[in-house]
Amino acid sequence: MTGISQFCRDVQHEVTVPSDDALSDEEAVRRLCRVDDPVQRQDLLDDLCGDNHQRRDRLASLVEAAKNGNRPLAAFDLSAPGRSKSTVHETPGVPMNLAETPVDSQFSRSPLKQIGNYELTRLVGRGGMGNVFHARDPALDREVALKVPRVEVMLSPDVERRFIREARAAAQLDHPNLVSILQVGSDGPYPYIASQWCDGGDLATWMRKNPQPRDPYDAARFMAAVADAIQHCHGRRIVHLDLKPSNILLVGRDDQTDPRSDLAALHPKVTDFGLARLMDVQLDQTTESMFLGTPLYMAPEQAECRRDLIGPASDVFALGVVLHELATGKRPFDGETLTLVLDQIRSVNVHSTMPLRKLPRDLRTIISRCLQREPSDRYSTAAALCDDLRLFASENPIRIRRVSLGRRFWLWCRRPERITQTGVVTVAIQIAVLSNLYSHYVLMGLGYQVPFSVDNWQFFKETIPVALFPHLPLLINGFRTIRRKRWSVTIGILLSLVFVGALASVLFGAKAAFSAYQGNPLASYVAHLFICCMALVQLIAHLIAIPAAMKESAERGRTAALI
CATH class of the missing domain: 3.30.200.20 (Phosphorylase Kinase; domain 1)
Structure with missing residues (x-):
């Protein structure tokens, strides 16, 4: 093995690759060596190591050795015989302190x-x-x-x-809250x-050092300054696209003696415009990275690569995420893997999933409006967000209104779990109806005496067509809906309409549905009224799932277009 090309050929037979969070150093080096582009290799290295800078440096040196050396891959495995593990000192999950880190x-x-x-x-x-x-x-x-x-x-x-x-x-920017x-x-x-040079480090480090609850009014004043800086960027047609606590540097105010202990003593400075884009420049899908931003703080349109929607509203979403973390001490989206984080962002529902109850109502409203899934539902500008934050900090009424009940219901209907829940409701109702039709056969088989007389064979012949249509198709489609198959919601609506229509014709007609009910119209009416109510519940569940089905169909279309 004489170089990187030979080294990569030796590992091409590897078919399965472990997940990023489970890769050993050996597998990580193999995976990094498959990437020829240095920028892409660096992005992969960031994904593999995260904040673990010790492992990042180790893997980078191993890859460099693999490119230039003649040693087999086993020599780069820290668990290989003869290598002392005491030479490696890791502190997983402890990011570097920007203000106090010594020379490495x-x-x-x-x-x-x-x-x-x-x-x-x-x-x-x-x-x-x-x-x-x-x-x-x-x-x-x-x-x-x-x-x-x-x-x-x-x-x-x-x-x-x-x-x-x-x-x-x-260079185009000149604002007191920009580096x-x-x-x-x-x-x-x-x-x-x-x-x-900002001597106070960054906001991410400060929050780790100060985990105690922060005053919501101080958090609002702090983030108002950040929002004002972002609005300055937007005014010059620049979007940041990578706003996060580690990109907000801190400077102590002149009138404060200790700039590190109190949020009110800190002056924010936004930095790192490496991903910044001009608003009038279309994003190039062939040269830009797939994800624009940091997963924990990116907007849904960034997570879904909906490049036509990425813009100032994406920065507003990131401002809301940072504000949420600063005010509550917890990130709104978090998980052990990148996939879990992106799934949370794509199905964001700030009204039910985020720990905002301890915050004042107006601040909850501000955060909720920033973290809406659709860009049009957020603050229209960072300036509007800045104004509301300053109004709240001064204990004045904010201008933004809470999302209307109708809009919240629509967003609730768009959540993908509505489809699965509709399938569960359908299966439960159809099993209940079919069990009701044939329950007396089960009782008779068990030796119980039913309290009514009925021609069993005649009743069986009369109920079989009803069981075959629409009950059995509805039951089958219910399982398809649980699995979120294409067109399952539409098919369920059509079958539910047939189900409700058949029951309505019996309720308002003069003729009983089965011969067992002849001469007893009250029993026929009560039985069919109960089943009709369940059929209406099933139909309503399918109608509620229509927005979620439409959204899922659109996402499948976008995925097919990308493929």
Whole structure:
């Protein structure tokens, strides 16, 4: 095995790949080596490691060794014989503190101590595309944050383009709650962006250090400043698309002595415009990544890749997610795997799934309006959100109204579980009706004496056609509806209409349905009235499921178009 091409050929026979959260280092290295593009490899590395920076560095070095070395893959497995596991020290799930992280081992061994006119002092953060260093500008004697592409993605032609795009986007902006860009340049192979240094770290780190409940009015004032900064971006036709706590840096206010202990003492600064897009530039599906944003904070249209809907409303949704996390201490969408998180986002229902009960009603209304599934149901602008947050913080009535009861009912009907519930209702009703038709046969078979006289053979012949249509088709379609088969809701509506119509004709007709009811119209009326009520319940359940069925059909159409 002489290089990366031979190494990849050796592992092409691997067919099954474990899930990201269960991959061993050996399998992770195999999977990373299958990706030739450095940017895509870096994205995969982020998915595999998350906030575990120790494992990220280890896997990156193993992949580099696999590309350049002649050792078999077993040599890269930490569990391989002869390798001491004591040399690996991991702290899973503990992200880097942007304000206080010491120089890591790789940086301390690196000869790179200066880029351009800036002296590098320590590595303070790692992102999907670049590393962020604390640096010093000796000419002006000031601290700066220097963003440099990661070494493993330097060879990609997309790196320079993305850096230039981020710099151009940020250079158009001038707002007190946005990180200021000081200089953009390059030093040999290293392009860099020098920006304002924020000494308070980032909001994600602050929330981990301060898990106690936050004052909702302080949270509203803080997020009003962030929303105002995002509106400034939108006013210049730029959408951020990656707003999250780690992209909100903190600066202590001048009138506060301790900027780290109290939310009211913090001044937010929004940063990282690496995914920013101009509103009038159409997203290119061939060159852009499949997901635009961070899964825990992305809007439903981003999770579903509905690129025609991605815009300012997507940033409003992210603002709502950050506000929810800041006010309650919990993320609205969370899960052990990416799939679970995306499923929660796609079926978002803020009225029933989010822990907002302890918050004031107006703040719950603000968060709920931000986290609506459809972009048209959210705040129309970030400025409108900012105004309501400031009104709430000053204890004045907010302008936005709660979502109307009719709209909430429509959104409730659109949830995919309505289809499954309709199938369960149908199966239960049909089993009950069929059991009622033939229950006396079961009692007679068990030796019980039924309290009425009936010609069993005649009754059986009369009920068989009814059982075969519509009861048996409805029962079968009920199971199809539970499995959410195509057209099952439409078929169920048609059969339910036949069911209700047949019962209505018996109730309002002069002739009894079966010979057993002749001469006893009251018994016939009561029996058929009860079954008719159940048939109406079944029909209503199918009608309620129509919006969910329409939504599911549209999603299948979009999926087929993508394929």
